[in-house]
Amino acid sequence: MANLPWITIIGLGEDGPEGLPPASRDALAAAEIIMGPARHLALIGPTNAQQVEWPVPFADGIDVLRGHGGRPVAVLVSGDPFWYGAGRAMSKAFGRDAWRAIPVPSVFSLVSSRMGWPIEDTLCIGLHARPFEQLRAKLAPGRRIIATLRDGPAVSGVAHFLRDTGFGGSTLTVCEAVGGPREVVTQVSVAEALKGGFSHPVTVAVELHGTGEVIPLASGRPxxxxxxxxxxxxxxxxxxxxxxxxxxxxxxxxxxxxxxxxxxxxxxxxxxxxxxxxxxxxxxxxxxxxxxxxxxxxxxxxxxxxxxxxxxxxxxxxxxxxxxxxxxxxxxxxxxxxxxxxxxxxxxxxxxxxxxxxxxxxxxxxxxxxxxxxxxxxxxxxxxxxxxxxxxxxxxxxx
Structure with a gap:
């Protein structure tokens, strides 16, 4: 770890260590401490390093990490740390010379590949820590959205929101544990999504259909x-x-x-x-x-x-x-x-x-x-x- 920052932010997919590039594997092997959510720690399995579960809420983990300052620490996060990921908060908390990041394909890339949707034409948004109302000004017939969600029950929440805003005719493709051996991809209607039954980690791909009011892009809204x-x-x-x-x-x-x-x-x-x-x-x-x-x-x-x-x-x-x-x-x-x-x-x-x-x-x-x-x-x-x-x-x- 000589001449390297003491924090390595490692993007991890649902395929676990097998999907990691050599640089990430080397960082894990050299780390004295590995921090991450319980699910991520379970994905990598036993290690020689001390494993520390990242607390909830996320912000509390920053002080825990700071307490390990100077020791080589690997922080496990999902996919691409800087696409609706943990990288934003960590880069604000620590100086640029304190960390480096090694991403793997984001869940947005994986889901767009499953759907055959050009990612540059698709709205990608993180709703795992934001209200569904963030979608309100973005709803329009024919638009495609990929959204990360907090947990399985949140799929039903998205369906309720779409129904209540007049987009109940939309199609949802629910992607559970995408990119790993437990991956399940299910296409459902809004009515079917209301029934729930989905598991974390989960991302939804939505193709919007309906007669709900579309908020204009120009100022001077109704x-x-x-x-x-x-x-x-x-x-x-x-x-x-x-x-x-x-x-x-x-x-x-x-x-x-x-x-x-x-x-x-x-x-x-x-x-x-x-x-x-x-x-x-x-x-x-x-x-x-x-x-x-x-x-x-x-x-x-x-x-x-x-x-x-x-x-x-x-x-x-x-x-x-x-x-x-x-x-x-x-x-x-x-x-x-x-x-x-x-x-x-x-x-x-x-x-x-x-x-x-x-x-x-x-x-x-x-x-x-x-x-x-x-x-x-x-x-x-x-x-x-x-x-x-x-x-x-x-x-x-x-x-």
């Missing part, structure tokens, strides 16, 4: 998708607001005066690396925002805070963009315009007083000041006429 008490940025204005905010991969949004949280939700839907912090003063609306975040499966991207900005945001990650949808005041504008150069700020106003604040801010800091007037056709006696919504004044600027 208002009906959101829970609201009536206070929310409506669809056309939301589309213009997201266009002005211009989300980019890896960026963080502050949504001040969240209302229903629709702006933060659509920001997060733009890309899985986009994150947001929402601040709302009213407890009932905080509950609505959290419900909307959960319904789209975005709890790992959107943080919801109850309180008054800017004080409530003291520990929030730095913002690349800021949206002010409520609580607009000269003090709030003074706060956001003092943010670092390059921060994008978008504020919407519907009252004359708030409009005046934005006009003054635009005069001082530049940017675009836009008045949005929208009217919808409505019955007018036996005919139709235009019913106007309150005009919205929007100020957008890059500091």
């Amino acid at each position: 208002d009906a998708l959101f829970q609201t008490d009536g206070v929310m940025t409506k669809r056309p204005v939301r589309a213009l607001t997201l266009s002005a905010l211009a989300p980019r991969a890896g960026e963080h949004l502050w949504d001040i005066g969240g209302g229903s949280g629709s702006i933060a939700v659509e920001w997060a839907l733009a890309d899985r690396t986009c994150t947001a912090t929402v601040v709302e003063t009213r407890a009932d609306r905080v509950a609505l925002i959290r419900a909307n975040v959960e319904s789209f499966g975005l709890t790992d991207q959107v943080t919801v805070l109850e309180g008054m900005a800017p004080g409530a945001m003291a520990d929030a990650p730095p913002a690349n963009a800021v949206f002010i949808g409520g609580g607009l005041s000269p003090e709030m504008l003074q706060f956001v315009t003092a943010l670092p150069k390059g921060t994008r700020v978008v504020a919407n106003a519907v009252t004359l007083e708030a409009e005046a604040h934005l006009a003054q801010a635009q005069g001082s800091f530049g940017g675009d000041l836009m008045r949005i007037e929208i009217a919808h056709a409505q019955p007018l006696g036996p005919k139709r006429g235009w019913t106007s919504a309150y005009p919205v004044v929007q100020w957008s600027v890059t500091l």
Whole structure:
């Protein structure tokens, strides 16, 4: 192990040691300690090294591993450690010079080969530690999904989710212990999957069919998708607001005066690396925002805070963009315009007083000041006429 990192992350398949490359076998032979889940330790069988079962929850094992610092340790994980695997957490916990990783084919590769699905055209997602709602914005007829699951009963959970979202006509191929001698591949309908009876480790390949609502890829999703008490940025204005905010991969949004949280939700839907912090003063609306975040499966991207900005945001990650949808005041504008150069700020106003604040801010800091007037056709006696919504004044600027 001279000149090698003290941690070797070894990807292990259901075929056990026989499927390991020589480098992994050498690392196992040289290890003083082998850590891994009980199932992985059982796959490799007895060894000369001390075997330590990785605890649950997973995060607790990081400190156990750290306690063995400096000794050669082999950590057993599933397949490819860096494709919805343990590699993400371990690489964050330890410096780059402390570890190396040796993968074997991921379960996604194995299942796509069983199905004959080009993996580049297939949505691969890890649901073993995430809610099924993460699929919601990705459901569309004809789409193919491969998802890892927590355990056998989770297959029934996926089936319930597909049925409840209008995709009960989908076909599921349940792959148990794929790649090993216990492999079982079973094609079932959603109705059959509801009955359960599957065993861990399990992955499902789903070909989507149904008449459920497909969430558009473009911003300005239908208002009906959101829970609201009536206070929310409506669809056309939301589309213009997201266009002005211009989300980019890896960026963080502050949504001040969240209302229903629709702006933060659509920001997060733009890309899985986009994150947001929402601040709302009213407890009932905080509950609505959290419900909307959960319904789209975005709890790992959107943080919801109850309180008054800017004080409530003291520990929030730095913002690349800021949206002010409520609580607009000269003090709030003074706060956001003092943010670092390059921060994008978008504020919407519907009252004359708030409009005046934005006009003054635009005069001082530049940017675009836009008045949005929208009217919808409505019955007018036996005919139709235009019913106007309150005009919205929007100020957008890059500091």
